[in-house]
Amino acid sequence: MQERKIADGVARIGAQDWNRRLFDSLIPLPDGTSYNAYLVRGSEKTALIDTADPTQSDVLMNQLADVETIDYLVANHAEQDHAGTIPEVLDRFPQAEVIATQKGRGMLVDLLCIPEDRVRAVEDGETLSLGDKTLEFVHTPWVHWPETMCTYLPEDRVLFSCDFFGSHYATTDLYAHDHAVVYEAAKRYYAEIMMPFRPAIRKNLEKVKARDVKLIAPSHGPVHDEPAFILDAYEDWVSETVKNEVVLPYISMHGSTERMVEHIVNALAERGVRVHLFDLAVTDLGKLAIALVDAATIVIGTPTVHVGPHPAVFYAAHLANALRPKLRYASIVGSYGWSSKAIERITELIPNLKVEVLDPVLCRGYPRDADFKALDALANAVADRHARL
Ligand code: FEO
Numbered sequence: 051m052q053e054r055k056i057a058d059g060v061a062r063i064g065a066q067d068w069n070r071r072l073f074d075s076l077i078p079l080p081d082g083t084s085y086n087a088y089l090v091r092g093s094e095k096t097a098l099i100d101t102a103d104p105t106q107s108d109v110l111m112n113q114l115a116d117v118e119t120i121d122y123l124v125a126n127h128a129e130q131d132h133a134g135t136i137p138e139v140l141d142r143f144p145q146a147e148v149i150a151t152q153k154g155r156g157m158l159v160d161l162l163c164i165p166e167d168r169v170r171a172v173e174d175g176e177t178l179s180l181g182d183k184t185l186e187f188v189h190t191p192w193v194h195w196p197e198t199m200c201t202y203l204p205e206d207r208v209l210f211s212c213d214f215f216g217s218h219y220a221t222t223d224l225y226a227h228d229h230a231v232v233y234e235a236a237k238r239y240y241a242e243i244m245m246p247f248r249p250a251i252r253k254n255l256e257k258v259k260a261r262d263v264k265l266i267a268p269s270h271g272p273v274h275d276e277p278a279f280i281l282d283a284y285e286d287w288v289s290e291t292v293k294n295e296v297v298l299p300y301i302s303m304h305g306s307t308e309r310m311v312e313h314i315v316n317a318l319a320e321r322g323v324r325v326h327l328f329d330l331a332v333t334d335l336g337k338l339a340i341a342l343v344d345a346a347t348i349v350i351g352t353p354t355v356h357v358g359p360h361p362a363v364f365y366a367a368h369l370a371n372a373l374r375p376k377l378r379y380a381s382i383v384g385s386y387g388w389s390s391k392a393i394e395r396i397t398e399l400i401p402n403l404k405v406e407v408l409d410p411v412l413c414r415g416y417p418r419d420a421d422f423k424a425l426d427a428l429a430n431a432v433a434d435r436h437a438r439l
Contacts, residue, residue, distance in 0.1 A: 053113065054224050056265060056273055057206040059091040059183065063113040064269070065106035066220040073131075073218065077242050078336045081235060082220030085110075085131055086269045088210055089117065090203060092180020097122040098146075099201055099210045100269045101135035110135050111142065119143065122178065124185065125150040125169075126212035127198045128157035132269050137162060149178065151189055153197035174199075188261075190214060190254040192247035200258065207264035213243065214254065215280045217271030226272040229279060234340070235271060236280060240287055241339035246374045252288040255281070292346035292376055294436045299328040299338055299366045300351025306385035310417050310425060311351045314383060317429035323436055330362040335369060342375035346439060347432050348403070350396055354386035358395040367399040374402050379435050381428055382410040385417070408432065 053061035064086040070079050085102035087110060098120045102110040114120070120143040125133050128150070136158065140146055150158055152171040158164045172178070174189035186202040193200075193214035201210040217226075217235035226232040244251050258266075259281060266274040266281075274280045296318055302308035315325050326341035342348070350367060352359040359367070370377075380403060382393050393410050408431045413421040 053089065056088075056224070056267060057203075057208055060203065060206055060208060061089045062224065062267065062273065063087050063089060063110065064100075065102050065109040066222075067103065067106060068220040077218075078334050079218045080334065080336070081218065083218040083270055084220050086267070088267055090180060090183060090185070092183035094181030095121040095179070097124055097178075097180060097185060098139065099124040100126055100132040100212060101139055103131040104134035107135040107138050111138055114139065114142065120146045121180075122146065122185075123148045124201050124210070125154055125158060126201060126210060126269070127195065128154050128161055129195060129213075130161070132212060133158060133162060136164060140164070140168060149187070151187075151197050151199050154199070157195070157197050188257060190257065192244070192250035193254055194243045202261055202263075204261075207262055208267055209258060209261065209263045209265070210267050210269075211258075212269045213239075214258075214268065215266050215274060215284070216268035219271040221272055223272045225275045226279065232272060233283060236283060237287065237340050237343060238336045239270065240284065241343050241373065242336060245287075245339070245343060246372060248288050248374070248376070251284070255284055255288060287343050290376065292378055292439060293324075293344040294322070294439065295324045295326060295341070295345040296347045296349055296432060297326045297328070297338065297341045297345045298349045298351060299330050299333070299363070300383075301330045301353065301360045301362045302351070303353045303355075303360070306413065306416050307351050307353045307383070310383045310385065310411065310413065310421065313417070313422055314349065314425045314429055317426050318432060321429055321433035323429070323433055330366055335366070338366065339369070339373060342370060342373060342377070345375070345377060346436055347379040347381070348377050348405075349381045349383060349428075349432075352382065352384040352392050352396070354384065354390040354392050357389055357391050359384070359392040363396065364399065367396050371400045371402045377403055377405050378439075379408055379432065380405040381408040381432070382412070383425065383428070385413050385415065387415070406435070408435070
């Protein structure tokens with residue numbers, strides 16, 4: 051891909067990784083991803099902001115083939131999908147100085163074996179002149195790792211935000227004009243890697259909003275030329291507001307749990323509660339993460355396997371616990387053949403969820419009238435709690 055201008059002297063380069071389907075050997079990428087880098091050419095100096103995943107380094111190095119000089123290589127984030135091509139860029143431009151936060155400097159040295167004397171650490175708010183353009187470094191820890199920062203170009207009002215406001219979305223669109231598609235991709239991205247750090251994200255959002263940003267240029271996904279679209283979305287996601295929604299991940303082996311789940315889904319719907327249902331045997335866990343961003347309640351459905359919950363439920367419960375969504379309530383429904391500690395085991399798996407646990411419903415074998423009544427009571431409890439939100 052050729053350079054694409056986003057402002058005078060500012061171009062997006064980098065790679066669209068159309069076919070990547072998994073990130074960190076964990077996160078599903080239904081729409082691929084991109085690794086955006088940006089060239090900022092001032093009247094005296096040139097800076098490259100972020101690089102690309104090493105699997106796409108040839109794309110970036112080809113784009114840099116005719117670039118005469120790079121004076122500064124800004125590493126907003128040390129993770130390999132943005133920093134992994136720094137060593138090659140430094141070989142090609144031996145005079146280039148890497149710019150990072152103090153923590154980022156340590157990570158670049160440890161993770162990528164970049165010589166310490168090639169990296170300059172910058173303070174929050176520090177600036178660097180490129181001549182007629184200035185780079186301001188804005189520390190934004192935890193947008194994704196503790197060392198992350200954004201870089202602001204005040205003359206053109208461009209914020210280079212790296213993972214912050216990004217989306218795993220390979221596209222030929224330079225700008226995020228397809229709001230429906232970008233909203234879901236950006237929400238997936240937030241849910242999977244930033245939701246656990248919600249208080250920090252909220253503070254960083256305020257820092258960004260204090261600047262008069264015209265373009266938000268992330269290092270994944272298209273550029274935001276309507277910043278309010280993504281800023282408002284983040285404002286909603288990091289707020290304390292929860293919605294009248296239940297996330298219901300479940301699995302069933304012989305149909306008992308599935309029958310219970312069907313019953314409670316209908317009972318909740320009848321009471322005006324929206325349910326996001328996920329059969330963990332076939333679910334894209336990214337979709338589950340997205341649903342957890344807003345929901346007030348999680349109900350987990352599991353059969354009993356060797357006294358505990360099904361292993362797929364272990365995984366989903368661990369994931370929900372790690373993502374620290376702003377849930378208020380939780381419950382469990384499920385079944386067993388002869389004995390079960392599924393409720394105790396699941397409760398132990400979710401200590402990070404500061405939730406009120408509503409009475410679980412566990413039945414032996416196939417559910418009967420008393421079990422359906424208990425499920426109706428649980429649906430009543432959920433609807434009552436949600437009505438008070
Ligand atoms: Fe896109 Fe945290 O790296």
